[in-house]
Amino acid sequence: xxxxxxxxxxxxxxxxxxxxxxxxxxxxxxxxxxxxxxxxxxxxxxxxxxxxxxxxxxxxxxxxxxxxxxxxxxxxxxxxxxxxxxxxxxxxxxxxxxxxxxxxxxxxxxxxxxxxxxxxxxxxxxxxxxxxxxxxxxxxxxxxxxxxxxxxxxxxxxxxxxxx
Amino acid sequence: xxxxxxxxxxxxxxxxxxxxxxxxxxxxxxxxxxxxxxxxxxxxxxxxxxxxxxxxxxxxxxxxxxxxxxxxxxxxxxxxxxxxxxxxxxxxxxxxxxxxxxxxxxxxxxxxxxxxxxxxxxxxxxxxxxxxxxxxxxxxxxxxxxxxxxxxxxxxxxxxxxxxxxxxxxxxxxxxxxxxxxxxxxxxxxxxxxxxxxxxxxxxxxxxxxxxxxxxxxxxxxxxxxxxxxxxxxxxxxxxxxxxxxxxxxxxxxxxxxxxxxxxxxxxxxxxxxxxxxxxxxxxxxxxxxxxxxxxxxxxxxxxxxxxxxxxxxxxxxxxxxxxxxxxxxxxxxxxxxxxxxxxxxxxxxxxxxxxxxxxxxxxxxxxxxxxxxxxxxxxxxxxxxxxxxxxxxxxxxxxxxxxxxxxxxxxxxxxxxxxxxxxxxxxxxxxxxxxxxxxxxxxxxxxxxxxxxxxxxxxxxxxxxxxxxxxxxxxxxxxxxxxxxxxxxxxxxxxxxxxxxxxxxxxxxxxxxxxxxxxxxxxxxxxxxxxxxxxxxxxxxxxxxxxxxxxxxxxxxxxxxxxxxxxxxxxxxxxxxxxxxxxxxx
Ligand SMILES: Cc1ncc(C[n+]2csc(CCOP(=O)(O)OP(=O)(O)O)c2C)c(N)n1
Numbered sequence: 001x002x003x004x005x006x007x008x009x010x011x012x013x014x015x016x017x018x019x020x021x022x023x024x025x026x027x028x029x030x031x032x033x034x035x036x037x038x039x040x041x042x043x044x045x046x047x048x049x050x051x052x053x054x055x056x057x058x059x060x061x062x063x064x065x066x067x068x069x070x071x072x073x074x075x076x077x078x079x080x081x082x083x084x085x086x087x088x089x090x091x092x093x094x095x096x097x098x099x100x101x102x103x104x105x106x107x108x109x110x111x112x113x114x115x116x117x118x119x120x121x122x123x124x125x126x127x128x129x130x131x132x133x134x135x136x137x138x139x140x141x142x143x144x145x146x147x148x149x150x151x152x153x154x155x156x157x158x159x160x161x162x163x164x
Numbered sequence: 165x166x167x168x169x170x171x172x173x174x175x176x177x178x179x180x181x182x183x184x185x186x187x188x189x190x191x192x193x194x195x196x197x198x199x200x201x202x203x204x205x206x207x208x209x210x211x212x213x214x215x216x217x218x219x220x221x222x223x224x225x226x227x228x229x230x231x232x233x234x235x236x237x238x239x240x241x242x243x244x245x246x247x248x249x250x251x252x253x254x255x256x257x258x259x260x261x262x263x264x265x266x267x268x269x270x271x272x273x274x275x276x277x278x279x280x281x282x283x284x285x286x287x288x289x290x291x292x293x294x295x296x297x298x299x300x301x302x303x304x305x306x307x308x309x310x311x312x313x314x315x316x317x318x319x320x321x322x323x324x325x326x327x328x329x330x331x332x333x334x335x336x337x338x339x340x341x342x343x344x345x346x347x348x349x350x351x352x353x354x355x356x357x358x359x360x361x362x363x364x365x366x367x368x369x370x371x372x373x374x375x376x377x378x379x380x381x382x383x384x385x386x387x388x389x390x391x392x393x394x395x396x397x398x399x400x401x402x403x404x405x406x407x408x409x410x411x412x413x414x415x416x417x418x419x420x421x422x423x424x425x426x427x428x429x430x431x432x433x434x435x436x437x438x439x440x441x442x443x444x445x446x447x448x449x450x451x452x453x454x455x456x457x458x459x460x461x462x463x464x465x466x467x468x469x470x471x472x473x474x475x476x477x478x479x480x481x482x483x484x485x486x487x488x489x490x491x492x493x494x495x496x497x498x499x500x501x502x503x504x505x506x507x508x509x510x511x512x513x514x515x516x517x518x519x520x521x522x523x524x525x526x527x528x529x530x531x532x533x534x535x536x537x538x539x540x541x542x543x544x545x546x547x548x549x550x551x552x553x554x555x556x557x558x559x560x561x562x563x564x565x566x567x568x569x570x571x572x573x574x575x576x577x578x579x580x581x582x583x584x585x586x587x588x589x590x591x592x593x594x595x596x597x598x599x600x601x602x603x604x605x606x607x608x609x610x611x612x613x614x615x616x617x618x619x620x621x622x623x624x625x626x627x628x629x630x631x632x633x634x635x636x637x638x639x640x641x642x643x644x645x646x647x648x649x650x651x652x653x654x655x656x657x658x659x660x661x662x663x664x665x666x667x668x669x670x671x672x673x674x675x676x677x678x679x680x681x682x683x684x685x686x687x688x689x690x691x692x693x694x695x696x697x698x699x700x701x702x703x704x705x706x707x708x709x710x711x712x713x714x715x716x717x718x719x720x721x722x723x724x725x726x727x728x729x730x731x732x733x734x735x736x737x738x739x740x741x742x743x744x745x746x747x748x749x750x751x
Binding site for chain 2: 013014068
């Protein structure tokens with residue numbers, strides 16, 4: 001199962017390495033990872049998506065919580081929350097007709113066109129995990145030249161993970 | 165990005181500017197360091213310069229691994245934080261095994277390493293290594309000091325982190341230029357950290373549940389690990405066991421947390437534990453684990469472990485609770501206050517039938533070994549060490565068969581009297597750790613029980629106790645083999661001995677050599693060259709007098725016991741099996 005874990009950590013060099021090393025050193029794969037500042041300059045928020053059954057995730061959370069620079073760890077998957085990921089996709093478009101088709105499909109997903117070249121269209125799409133999976137599935141028949149994903153970020157609907 | 169340290173204290177002008185190097189020494193003094201194990205080098209010259217005037221004892225080991233094991237032995241024997249100091253690059257990389265050993269057993273250490281100047285980090289400078297990177301997985305925490313003003317705080321924090329919560333080793337990596345810069349910041353009086361909050365309030369409702377479980381149990385067992393010793397809870401364990409009449413089994417790390425001369429003591433459990441301890445865990449209806457972490461060497465086959473029992477975990481480390489074994493009730497907190505809260509709720513009672521049963525197992529299956537006349541049985545040597553020292557010695561072991569015999573055949577009655585690398589199983593630990601223990605507890609007799617294999621891994625440290633005129637008995641159990649591995653090859657690999665024979669050219673399998681010339685290395689000459697008193701013992705009747713003489717000599721004595729080469733450690737539960745597969749003796 002996919003789990004979205006939010007960690008508030010002290011903004012210090014080495015913290016990211018410690019947490020990533022801890023998870024990967026145990027053989028668990030990090031699917032996406034996002035780190036950003038919070039309203040408090042000394043605190044960063046990490047969002048880690050890991051695959052694993054409940055027992056594994058529970059261990060990961062305990063181990064991460066134990067780290068000296070970690071303030072709070074929350075398994076967002078267990079809470080009411082909203083999650084989003086942004087993807088940028090460059091799709092090949094050999095002619096005008098192909099371009100129209102791609103843009104039409106993109107519109108259905110509320111994706112926007114952020115660049116157009118002679119032979120490609122670059123799209124930006126924001127959505128939750130399900131949305132993004134659908135989007136990518138429908139675009140597989142086209143030739144995707146490049147794709148970049150931001151990693152998931154999540155916010156609780158109730159009062160979890162404060163500190164901005 | 166420069167981080168502000170909130171509670172940083174600047175001196176009010178009364179204290180002159182100090183160098184970073186002086187802050188290190190002052191920080192150690194303030195933290196209560198009384199012995200520092202250190203090895204010099206280019207990146208720590210400034211600190212060594214300040215050590216010249218330091219008020220604490222300085223000890224020079226002969227290898228940085230020895231430094232860390234000595235600090236570790238010191239910490240295990242005293243309960244205080246062990247301190248060591250090494251130079252950058254190779255000095256720091258030589259500490260890794262020592263740090264990992266301490267990390268696995270939760271031993272509080274502060275290890276300070278020099279680093280190349282800040283501006284040169286990342287340039288592959290001479291003797292540069294990414295020490296925070298390399299030590300990260302084997303430390304509780306580590307610091308790279310980037311600003312000399314942070315140094316007094318970081319040192320205080322390192323001691324705080326090392327010694328609180330589940331203890332562990334902490335590394336402080338200090339670039340050379342930071343050691344030379346000056347600061348007016350001074351040591352903080354208290355440490356307050358934003359994210360690290362080791363204090364845990366246990367949940368009183370859980371204590372009540374636990375008391376109810378104990379009061380309702382007919383066949384309870386207390387399963388005690390190293391956490392009970394680290395948490396200074398041996399007294400409470402003993403009180404609980406006696407009040408509620410609960411038989412006690414201990415892990416290797418928990419030996420001494422409960423007096424083994426008590427009728428309720430069933431001694432060690434697990435792979436090489438006593439039959440009584442393993443039967444009791446198998447049959448009990450309530451298993452209360454206190455500061456033990458359900459290591460696979462203890463549990464064997466997880467699904468069969470204590471399968472009839474409700475299992476309670478008491479641990480300071482939340483991540484240990486329910487990690488590998490089913491947990492019916494978890495209590496997260498420091499063991500001592502947890503047990504103190506529990507004790508008044510527990511009824512004074514007798515479990516006569518159950519205790520009689522465990523006593524019968526004990527009587528029927530004591531740790532035993534064959535008698536081979538004048539051939540020295542290693543188990544006999546351990547028994548005699550116990551007898552000659554009146555059970556008052558601190559026993560520090562290396563890793564292998566001798567370690568298990570030391571655990572089985574000595575009667576441990578006080579915490580911190582058995583010191584061993586349990587989690588990592590580090591050969592080469594014994595001798596330096598024994599030296600560190602002796603520095604920590606100079607008034608206690610200390611004996612190192614080691615193998616002919618493991619002792620060679622840090623033999624160079626023998627000069628240290630000789631130099632410092634420390635009375636120390638080093639008992640080398642020479643069986644001519646890497647015995648524990650040989651035993652596994654005998655039992656699980658059809659006696660195909662591969663890479664386990666030690667220095668025995670021309671010797672037949674399992675043959676004891678009766679004259680001195682057959683030994684490689686010649687431990688007597690080797691010990692002699694290091695300045696220690698040394699004696700080789702061939703016959704059983706010489707064992708006791710040799711030990712008496714060594715304990716009374718007041719010197720560093722090496723006793724080489726030529727023991728039965730084919731002795732095996734029993735009982736033995738093969739890895740991944742349960743108690744029904746326990747081998748009680750050689751088949
Ligand atoms: C550093 C290290 N290398 C290898 C091992 C694997 N190992 C465990 S016990 C053992 C044999 C130890 O032999 P010896 O020191 O002679 O003691 P004995 O078992 O004969 O009592 C070995 C090689 C280890 N525990 N540590």
